[in-house]
Structures are given as C-alpha cells and as structure tokens.
Amino acid sequence: MLPSEVQAILEEMREERVRGASYLAKKGAEAYITLAGLLSGDELLEALNELSREIKGVNPAMASLYNLTRFIPHSPNSLIVKTKAEEFIKLSDEAKREIGNIGSELIDEGDVIITHSFSSTVLEIFKVAIKKGKRFKVILTESAPDYEGLALAKELEAIGVPFEVITDAQLGLFAKNATFALVGADNITQDGSVINKAGTYLLALACHDNGVPFYAAAESFKIHPELEAGEVEIVERKFKRNHFLIRNYLFDVTPWRYVRGIITELGILVPPKEL
Amino acid sequence: MLPSEVQAILEEMREERVRGASYLAKKGAEAYITLAGLLSGDELLEALNELSREIKGVNPAMASLYNLTRFIPHSPNSLIVKTKAEEFIKLSDEAKREIGNIGSELIDEGDVIITHSFSSTVLEIFKVAIKKGKRFKVILTESAPDYEGLALAKELEAIGVPFEVITDAQLGLFAKNATFALVGADNITQDGSVINKAGTYLLALACHDNGVPFYAAAESFKIHPELEAGEVEIVERKFKRNHFLIRNYLFDVTPWRYVRGIITELGILVPPKEL
Numbered sequence: 001m002l003p004s005e006v007q008a009i010l011e012e013m014r015e016e017r018v019r020g021a022s023y024l025a026k027k028g029a030e031a032y033i034t035l036a037g038l039l040s041g042d043e044l045l046e047a048l049n050e051l052s053r054e055i056k057g058v059n060p061a062m063a064s065l066y067n068l069t070r071f072i073p074h075s076p077n078s079l080i081v082k083t084k085a086e087e088f089i090k091l092s093d094e095a096k097r098e099i100g101n102i103g104s105e106l107i108d109e110g111d112v113i114i115t116h117s118f119s120s121t122v123l124e125i126f127k128v129a130i131k132k133g134k135r136f137k138v139i140l141t142e143s144a145p146d147y148e149g150l151a152l153a154k155e156l157e158a159i160g161v162p163f164e165v166i167t168d169a170q171l172g173l174f175a176k177n178a179t180f181a182l183v184g185a186d187n188i189t190q191d192g193s194v195i196n197k198a199g200t201y202l203l204a205l206a207c208h209d210n211g212v213p214f215y216a217a218a219e220s221f222k223i224h225p226e227l228e229a230g231e232v233e234i235v236e237r238k239f240k241r242n243h244f245l246i247r248n249y250l251f252d253v254t255p256w257r258y259v260r261g262i263i264t265e266l267g268i269l270v271p272p273k274e275l
Numbered sequence: 276m277l278p279s280e281v282q283a284i285l286e287e288m289r290e291e292r293v294r295g296a297s298y299l300a301k302k303g304a305e306a307y308i309t310l311a312g313l314l315s316g317d318e319l320l321e322a323l324n325e326l327s328r329e330i331k332g333v334n335p336a337m338a339s340l341y342n343l344t345r346f347i348p349h350s351p352n353s354l355i356v357k358t359k360a361e362e363f364i365k366l367s368d369e370a371k372r373e374i375g376n377i378g379s380e381l382i383d384e385g386d387v388i389i390t391h392s393f394s395s396t397v398l399e400i401f402k403v404a405i406k407k408g409k410r411f412k413v414i415l416t417e418s419a420p421d422y423e424g425l426a427l428a429k430e431l432e433a434i435g436v437p438f439e440v441i442t443d444a445q446l447g448l449f450a451k452n453a454t455f456a457l458v459g460a461d462n463i464t465q466d467g468s469v470i471n472k473a474g475t476y477l478l479a480l481a482c483h484d485n486g487v488p489f490y491a492a493a494e495s496f497k498i499h500p501e502l503e504a505g506e507v508e509i510v511e512r513k514f515k516r517n518h519f520l521i522r523n524y525l526f527d528v529t530p531w532r533y534v535r536g537i538i539t540e541l542g543i544l545v546p547p548k549e550l
Contacts, residue, residue, distance in 0.1 A: 169474030199444030
C-alpha cells in the first residue's frame, strides 16, 4: 500500500483531463520524489515496484509514463531515487527549451503555420520564434468538443502572434494556405506513428495532398521503445449532445509516411527513406 | 421590377441557411410559376430576364440554380413558362427517387456507411434501402458548428437505421471502419469536383488512404456545365465563440480523383480512367 501522499498524486494524474503526456510524466516524477522522502530501504524498494506499476497503469499507452518508470532506478537508497526523479524533471524542462530552439529555426519571416489542438511544446516553439524577432501567422482549429484551440488562441493573443481560428472540418480548406503544419504529440510509437489529438491525421492527409510539410514536436521521452501504432489503445470519452451519445476517441494515428519530421531535443528525426 | 410575390420567394431563397441546392432550385422553379401566373407577353419576357438574373445571383456558384435558368424558356407565353417550371419540379422529384433506387443497390446486408453533414438525397437512398429490407449501419458526423448531423440522426432514428454519431475530427479514425462513404453534393463542377459541406474533402482523403470507396449522390442538375473547381466562390459565415471570430467556409472541394462515383438519376458517373 503506497503512502497517502503518493496515492493523492496518482489520483490527480488519473483525473487529469486537459494536460498531456509531458505534464503527466512530470507529475509521475513528483510521485517518486514524494515516495523517496517518506520511505527507504526494503520498504522503498517494495513501494517503488508498486508505484512504477501504478504510473504505467495511469495510461498504459503513454510512452512518457513508461519511459519515466524505466528512467528511475529501483534502489533502496532514497537519495538515488530522488536525484534521478529530479533529473527527469530537469531533462524534461531542458528538452522543451531545446525543442523551442530547434523548432523555431524552421519558422521563416512571413510563414503561415497550421496547427491542431493545444500543445505546450508547439507554443514553446512559437514563443522562442517571437523572441528571435520572427513574424509569422498561425491557423488553428477550435478542437471540438473541448475547444482547447481557444486556449491556444488566448496564449497567442498574449504573446502577439496573429492567428485565425477555424472549425476542425475546415482543416482541408486551410492546409493549402500554410507554409507548414506543426502539431504536438502524446506519443510516438516505435514504428514512427504520431499519436495526437483526433483530427491530426486528417491535417496530415490534407498537407500531404497539398505538398505542405507536416511536423510534430515531441520530447524524446514520448517515443515508445516497444509499442507499435496498432497496439496503442486509444482513450475514449463519450459525451451527449441533445439526446445523442457522441463517440469521442481523444487521439488518432498519423503514419510516419505523412510526417516530414519529428522535432525532438536531440534534433529533427526524419522517416527512413524507404517510406 | 419583379412582382412582390416573386420578390418574396427570392428573399426566402437568399435567407435560407439549412437546406441546399435541390431545395433552392425547386424554390426557384416556384418563382417562375408565380411569375407566369401574374404576367404574360412582353411584360413576362422582360420579367423573365430579371428573374433569371436574380435566381443565378442567389448563389452564382450553385449549378442547380444556373441549370434551372437554362431549363426555363424565355417565352412570352406564360403557359409554356409555367409548364416547363412544373416539369423541372417533377423531374427533380423523379431524379431524387431514381437516385434512391440506384444508390440503395450499392448497399449490401451488414454494410457500414460513413457520411458527413445532412443530405436529403443520401437520406432518400437510406430510406429506399430500408424499404428493400436491407440492414446496415451509418456512421455520421455532428457537423459543427450547426450540427445538421444531429438532424440526420433524428431521421435515422425514425426509420430504424442504427447509427453512431462522431465528432468531425474523428472522420479519419472511423473511415477505416466503413464499407463505403456516401455524401450529398451542393455542386459538381465541370472537372468533376464535389463541392459539399466543409470536411467532405477530409473524409475523401481518409477513405482514399484506407481503400474505402467514396461516393457522392447528386441530381444531374447539380452538375455545372461551365464552372471549374477553382472558379467556385465558397460562401463563408463567420461566427463567434467566446470572444474569438471563427472562420467558417460552408463547403470544401473534393477532387474527382478521390471519388469512386457520383450517383445521379442517369446512373453512376465515374471519373475518367486517366485520373
């Protein structure tokens, strides 16, 4: 049985409905730090096994959680556990900053960038580009049914990036107006598929059909070392409109052949040539 | 100056926000009938010129209106005008019935058909298929921002067709579960493009990527004899969500290479082989 302070963090992770894979991994790292502050020795060792199982169980398809549990050593020494969990958080912050640097270099003066849903990594790229003095425009979707696109619109308003909001169904109409597409990712599978908010795949298809490059931005810890696209179980949150139940899978799968590159802190990964 | 009874019909046509190309063409035919009941001789001839101009002006890109004005002879004989306008309405009703017959033959027992938005022609096909005793399932989109998909859901409920409603952004996820896709059309351009509710193009791309045949159903009077896809001016109706203005083009353009066939009352038109 895990200490109640750790249980509370796990519960928070399970309840989270807005923030994605980066946030949850950092929360998971906090859970390890909290545990290491409470237990040591054999008790810690036993609790670590349980905690790692629980963290993976929050979302078995989420690479960031899986990779976090692999990063943390199962040691009876609480200092080692704490240090590694803190290192994970530090590396995670550094990764986002570095993705901002690398990604912002893709943006040229006057570019039009189309995106879907709200990714804090994509926003970081926009922020760094603005700091570098670049002027560009963003086309973004409302992202029904939760409208997280409007949250991105607010952020862009705050940093002075001009933008246009479109309905999700217009991705095909507006893709051809973009210099390139840039989205976040919840997960990159071992076979290079981008798992991201439902609709991302449609954007990628429209980009492909119109010769517009499609990029995803993701910290390397979002790359799952084992899962293939077909094995990812996609979370669904049905809702009601009028008296109708609406199907609502959160993510879809964009195959690597439609991706020009995945912007990570290690550089831009490109699909193998034979694709 | 057209008689006020005719002006009223034109005003109704301009104000229409839900129903599409078939409905507007029939309304236009009613305007001709009304005019022929009020005027004759040179007065009629002059008014016919004005009415044809006004009807085309309701939506210059709409083939059904353009073709209606070509169908009605500009004659001083009010009986000829009335008879031809009535014939247009009769042919239009017959066309829809015949499309129901032809289209329902595409549906096999146990099929899953994916559609987008609400087309009365597509609904007619479903109704005839049910009358023929076929059992099938429909996947349909909400069709934001006006949710006409929910109106289709109600109709399907009434005739006992099982269905699932999805958000527009999930078209890519659900297309691969379908036997085929079937949508209506507001317009078929001379180069074979299907102009239909925004999002249709995304559905066609997802179908293409997953080897799912994509069909459109349209009366032949929706085929524009002159306009090419690039010349169609797409109507936009922006709206506000929170304090953000949302872009909202009503239609998008699906190139003929993604269309398996266009179901008309004359048979199923297929794209030329070189596409």
